[in-house]
Amino acid sequence: MNKFIYKIFFLINWKKKIFPVIIQDFFKKKILMFSWLNKWNLLESFFFKKTCxxxxxxxxxxxxxxxxxxxxxxxxxxxxxxxxxxxxxxKHNFINCHYNLLSCFNYSI
Structure with missing residues (x-):
């Protein structure tokens, strides 16, 4: 891992318990979902390249x-x-939403 990544992990305010994360489709650029992660989820997501x-x-x-x-x-x-x-x-298989939809963001006001 390069030095830049170490610096980033050092600069993150780990006193915050959880962080918001937005999930976006690689090809269509559509926002798929919103969730939360903590320090361990971020590290696992980074190293294993699968969302946690x-x-x-x-x-x-x-x-x-x-x-x-x-x-x-x-x-x-x-x-x-x-x-x-x-x-x-x-990149994802099919469904990302709890309601078996591609995205959690399907409705507008």
């Missing part, structure tokens, strides 16, 4: 696609200027 999240409702770690087989492969990870929000650009 923190469930606030169940209060536990979960790997996307472990039971549903809707695996998300991470192509790029972006972060905002103060390192407290993340964007995962992913």
């Amino acid at each position: 999240f923190w469930s606030r409702r169940r209060k536990k770690f979960w790997r996307k696609g472990l039971t549903s087989n809707n695996i998300q492969i991470i192509k790029n990870i972006y972060f905002d200027c103060d390192l407290d929000c993340y964007l995962f650009i992913i």
